[in-house]
Structure formats: structure tokens, C-alpha cells
Amino acid sequence: MSRVSARAALLAYRVAGIALYPLVGSYLAYRAMKGKEDRSRRLERLGFASLARPRGPLVWVHAASVGETIAIMPMIRELRRREIHVLLTTGTVTSAALVQSRLADEVIHQYVPLDVKFPVKRFIAYWKPDACITAESEIWPTTIAELARRHIPQIRVNARISDRSFDRWHNRLSIAEALFGRMSLVVAQSDLDAERFRDLGAWPVIVSGNLKSDTDPPPCDEAVLAAYRRQIGNRSTWAAISTFEGEEKSVAAVHKALKPKNGQLTILVPRHPDRADAIEAMLKEAGLTVARRSRKDVLTPETDVFLGDSIGEMGLYLRLTEIAFVGKSLASEGGQNPLEPAMLGCAVLSGPHVQNFRDAYQHLVRKGGARIVKDTEMLAKAVHYLLVNDLARVKMVDAGHDAMEEMRGALSKTVKALEPYINPLTVSARLQPKAAVAR
Structure with a gap:
């Protein structure tokens, strides 16, 4: 032109x-x-x-x-x-x-x-x-x-x-x-x-x-955090955050595959909370019990999925787990920011489509703080491995902290x-x- x-x-x-x-x-x-x-x-x-x-x-x-x-x-x-x-x-x-x-x-x-x-x-x-x-x-x-x-x-x-x-x-x-x-x-x-x-x-x-590596961790209400920790008790947890359409079905499949082995609570935080009604309907159709943050539902031993459909509370959800899958990377493309879960002590998992955060993922993967999974089956295996292997999970968390320090x-x-x-x-x-x- x-x-x-x-x-x-x-x-x-x-x-x-x-x-x-x-x-x-x-x-x-x-x-x-x-x-x-x-x-x-x-x-x-x-x-x-x-x-x-x-x-x-x-x-x-x-x-x-x-x-x-x-x-x-x-x-x-x-x-x-x-x-x-x-x-x-x-x-x-x-x-x-x-x-x-x-x-x-x-x-x-x-x-x-x-x-x-x-x-x-x-x-x-x-x-x-x-x-x-x-x-x-x-x-x-x-x-x-x-x-x-x-x-x-x-x-x-x-x-x-x-x-x-x-x-x-x-x-x-x-x-x-x-x-x-x-x-x-x-x-x-x-x-x-x-x-x-x-x-x-x-x-x-x-x-x-990346300026995001120099930000403070997202805050949360300590009283709310303590209340949810009491409700969760000794259950193991993992989170899927910033998910896009199509990825919630993968999260449901992972939960159902791992529940007989681990009895875990899945924390699901969609990128767009206005999709929460449709996501809840899909989860219930899959036979899962859902608690929603927007309704202030209590987490019981029967709760399968804690649906984080609130705005500005990522700091709360990430402090309830040590394993975080970051969305827009499995069923969608571009990726989402992996730095917040890394700085809050989570082992990071992601799909392969992370072009928009290429440098951050390369650094985290190279240090050992993140792992790329290619599909739902591989995601389930990675989540299960981290849930049952404390040493591997702590090693990834520490590597993520080290990577964050280097990126500042x-x-x-x-x-x-x-x-x-x-x-x-x-x-x-x-x-x-x-x-x-x-x-």
C-alpha cells in the first residue's frame, strides 16, 4: 500500500x-x-x-x-x-x-x-x-x-x-x-x-x-479467605482461572476424572463472569455440585466446583490453592497472564496457545515454575501429579517465585x-x- x-x-x-x-x-x-x-x-x-x-x-x-x-x-x-x-x-x-x-x-x-x-x-x-x-x-x-x-x-x-x-x-x-x-x-x-x-x-x-512482574499480588479480604479455608478443610484444591468458552468443559472433565482418586475441590474462575449462569448449567448437566461466590454459597464436602463469578477477587481464589491452570490457552488462543498465580505461590499449568504472554511463559517454563499441556487428558494427568506429589508441587512453586524475582x-x-x-x-x-x- x-x-x-x-x-x-x-x-x-x-x-x-x-x-x-x-x-x-x-x-x-x-x-x-x-x-x-x-x-x-x-x-x-x-x-x-x-x-x-x-x-x-x-x-x-x-x-x-x-x-x-x-x-x-x-x-x-x-x-x-x-x-x-x-x-x-x-x-x-x-x-x-x-x-x-x-x-x-x-x-x-x-x-x-x-x-x-x-x-x-x-x-x-x-x-x-x-x-x-x-x-x-x-x-x-x-x-x-x-x-x-x-x-x-x-x-x-x-x-x-x-x-x-x-x-x-x-x-x-x-x-x-x-x-x-x-x-x-x-x-x-x-x-x-x-x-x-x-x-x-x-x-x-x-x-x-513486563510491568506486570513489578505489580503487587492481587489483594483479598482476609476474613473471607479464612472462612473459605475453614469450609474447604483438608480437601485438596486446584484452580482454573481466566477460562474462555470451551475450556470449562475441559475443567469439568478433569474434575470428574480425578474425583474418585483425590476428592478435590475445583475452583473455576471464568474470564467473563457474565457467563456464570451458562457455565453453572453446563456443570450441573455434567452431574457436578456447584457453589457460587456471587451467591455466597457455603462450600460443603459435597461441593465439586467453586464458581468464582465475582470481579476483582482473583487474589482470593489463588490463595485457596497451589495449582492454577491459566485459560485462553487450551480451547482459545493468546493466553492470559501467568504472573499473578506464580507470585501467589501456585504451580502454573497452561495450554499451548500463549502467544500474547510468550516471554513470561518461556521464563517460567525454563525455570520450572510452569508446564505446558497440549489437551484435556494431559491437563488431568498434570493436575493429578501435582495434587499427590507434594515435593514436585513445592518445587514448581519455588521455581515460580525465583522466575518472578528475575523478571522484576x-x-x-x-x-x-x-x-x-x-x-x-x-x-x-x-x-x-x-x-x-x-x-
């Missing part, structure tokens, strides 16, 4: 957004009906602010969903320590709830505006960010263009690009160069990610490692890379009068 064709394609994208803008209200109403939008805050998606802009330097930080939000929390706290205001946008209801529970007093939260000219212009004109920092992989052409037009630095941190995304962008290289070339800095997770971003036109690009350091590298952009803002912030809010 030529540069002229690339410009025409991007122009067509912007024009299409403008043409469809009258339908946006109905689109958001439909999503709100499905529980995918906060009905009371829909105007934020159109770029209308619901809070006042603080006086002084402000950095716009965007994290698409829960995983990205957790990953950048330490970076956000570093910006706040330097007295820089942080406007944090997210795109999902679950990530907004996470921000409210963990960062409410530290950031200004808004839903990210739709990537359409009018909402984006309205949003930027009101908030006037001094820089924009985005996490991981989303690319929004209109937002990139509007920020570039105002000469606002655009920085991508914890950046990764999947095999599929890279191939797609590489086949449209002129469009990629027109977008990625507008980034002021890319801080990539791995050497492979850095090479790919450079190939697509980004410069400069540095490597930091991404935060300091990221902050160092950001210093040319944030140090002047810190100086400006400290010169500001201590007035609270601009009116």
Missing part, C-alpha cells in the same frame, strides 16, 4: 466515524442494556467530562481493561509521587470498578472517548493533557491524529504486539508507519516486541520487560525512559500554587 493510499484509508476511517456519529447514542444505549457500559456515565464516552480538571500538569494514562490497569498501577503511583495529576481512562465497566476500589483517591477516572473526531476533540480540549501514556496494544487512529495535531507526546508502555496483529499491520505497512511513526516513545515488553514496533515505524523503542525491574526501566517527559512536569507541578481545582 502506498503512502497516498494509506492517507486515503485513514481519511476514510475518520469520515466513516463522523458519518456514523448520529448513531452513537443508540449504540451506547444498547451496550448499557447488555451491561457493557455504565448507564449513568455514557456521556463520558462522547468526550463530555464529569469531573473538574485540576490545575497544573496532567498526564492522560489509558488502560483498556483490568489486566492493563493492574499493570500500570505502580507507574501511576510514581507519577503521583512526582506531584503530576493523572487522568486515567479505561474502556470496561470491570476496569472502572477496579480503579474505584484501588485508585479512587489517586487518579481522576473517566471512560475513554469513542475514537470518533467529535468526542476525541471534546475530550482533549477539556482535559488538555501534557502527555498521553497508553498501555499495551490498542491503536486508535483518530485519537493518535488529534494528539499529534496538538503536539502532545504519545508514549506506549508495557507495549506488546501479537503475532496476528503484527501480520495484519505489516500487510498495511504504510498505514502502520503513519500511525506508529507518530509515537514519541515505545517501551516494549520484549526484544521481539521492540523489533516489531520498529518494523512498523515506531522510534525510539526501548525494552523494559520493568518499572524502574519504564520510569527512567519516561523521565525526559515527566521531569519537566514535576518541576512545573512543584512551582504551582497549591490551589486545589481549576474552575
Whole structure:
């Protein structure tokens, strides 16, 4: 594709957004009906602010969903320590709830505006960010263009690009160069990610490692944890977390195969809790007894599966076991984050499709903290082996801890890379009068 064709394609994208803008209200109403939008805050998606802009330097930080939000929390706290205001946008209801529970007093939260000219212009004109920092992989052409037009630095941190995304962008290289070339800095997770971003036109690009390795373990309510531990008693447990459609059937099959030998409790945490009703129906049809976290069901000796259908409680579920299968890897592709179970003392199991977390899995597998299984039968054998072999399980847990320690350091590298952009803002912030809010 030529540069002229690339410009025409991007122009067509912007024009299409403008043409469809009258339908946006109905689109958001439909999503709100499905529980995918906060009905009371829909105007934020159109770029209308619901809070006042603080006086002084402000950095716009965007994290698409829960995983990205957790990953950048330490970076956000570093910006706040330097007295820089942080406007944090997210795109999902679950990530907004996470921000409210963990960062409410530290950031200004808004839903990210739709990537359409009018909402984006309205949003930027009101908030006037001094820089924009985005996490991981989303690319929004209109937002990139509007920020570039105002000469606002655009920085991508914890950046990764999947095999599929890279191939797609590489086949449209002129469009990629027109977008990625507008980034002021890319801080990539791995050497492979850095090479790919450079190939697509980004410069400069540095490597930091994965910010998720520098996050704190997910918290939990200690009283709730103690109560569930009492209910479980001496039963052995294993968990299947962040599962996608199709993988829950494998979990049920593993449980039924191992129950006569181990009498274990299976903890099942789907990636999308809104699928819990369908998952429970499938489990019951398979003859299994289900207890759900959302109903506060008691775990009895007869309970087969503890269905973790709550939001923001991964720290609870992982502390109830020492064996964790991480989903979107067996019946789906891409993988999910294995670092949280490793840092919370779990031996990690995964299917083979982990392209989105390739570096993390390679490191964990090399150290002995994770094992890849190819199918349901192999998963059952691995879970059984770890349930009955305490020495092997402890060895994997310790190896996972060692791997996590070796992977730390991404935060300091990221902050160092950001210093040319944030140090002047810190100086400006400290010169500001201590007035609270601009009116």
C-alpha cells in the first residue's frame, strides 16, 4: 500500500466515524442494556467530562481493561509521587470498578472517548493533557491524529504486539508507519516486541520487560479467605482461572476424572463472569455440585466446583490453592497472564496457545515454575501429579517465585525512559500554587 493510499484509508476511517456519529447514542444505549457500559456515565464516552480538571500538569494514562490497569498501577503511583495529576481512562465497566476500589483517591477516572473526531476533540480540549501514556496494544487512529495535531507526546508502555496483529499491520505497512511513526516513545515488553514496533515505524523503542512482574499480588479480604479455608478443610484444591468458552468443559472433565482418586475441590474462575449462569448449567448437566461466590454459597464436602463469578477477587481464589491452570490457552488462543498465580505461590499449568504472554511463559517454563499441556487428558494427568506429589508441587512453586524475582525491574526501566517527559512536569507541578481545582 502506498503512502497516498494509506492517507486515503485513514481519511476514510475518520469520515466513516463522523458519518456514523448520529448513531452513537443508540449504540451506547444498547451496550448499557447488555451491561457493557455504565448507564449513568455514557456521556463520558462522547468526550463530555464529569469531573473538574485540576490545575497544573496532567498526564492522560489509558488502560483498556483490568489486566492493563493492574499493570500500570505502580507507574501511576510514581507519577503521583512526582506531584503530576493523572487522568486515567479505561474502556470496561470491570476496569472502572477496579480503579474505584484501588485508585479512587489517586487518579481522576473517566471512560475513554469513542475514537470518533467529535468526542476525541471534546475530550482533549477539556482535559488538555501534557502527555498521553497508553498501555499495551490498542491503536486508535483518530485519537493518535488529534494528539499529534496538538503536539502532545504519545508514549506506549508495557507495549506488546501479537503475532496476528503484527501480520495484519505489516500487510498495511504504510498505514502502520503513519500511525506508529507518530509515537514519541515505545517501551516494549520484549526484544521481539521492540523489533516489531520498529518494523512498523515506531522510534525510539526501548525494552523494559513486563510491568506486570513489578505489580503487587492481587489483594483479598482476609476474613473471607479464612472462612473459605475453614469450609474447604483438608480437601485438596486446584484452580482454573481466566477460562474462555470451551475450556470449562475441559475443567469439568478433569474434575470428574480425578474425583474418585483425590476428592478435590475445583475452583473455576471464568474470564467473563457474565457467563456464570451458562457455565453453572453446563456443570450441573455434567452431574457436578456447584457453589457460587456471587451467591455466597457455603462450600460443603459435597461441593465439586467453586464458581468464582465475582470481579476483582482473583487474589482470593489463588490463595485457596497451589495449582492454577491459566485459560485462553487450551480451547482459545493468546493466553492470559501467568504472573499473578506464580507470585501467589501456585504451580502454573497452561495450554499451548500463549502467544500474547510468550516471554513470561518461556521464563517460567525454563525455570520450572510452569508446564505446558497440549489437551484435556494431559491437563488431568498434570493436575493429578501435582495434587499427590507434594515435593514436585513445592518445587514448581519455588521455581515460580525465583522466575518472578528475575523478571522484576520493568518499572524502574519504564520510569527512567519516561523521565525526559515527566521531569519537566514535576518541576512545573512543584512551582504551582497549591490551589486545589481549576474552575
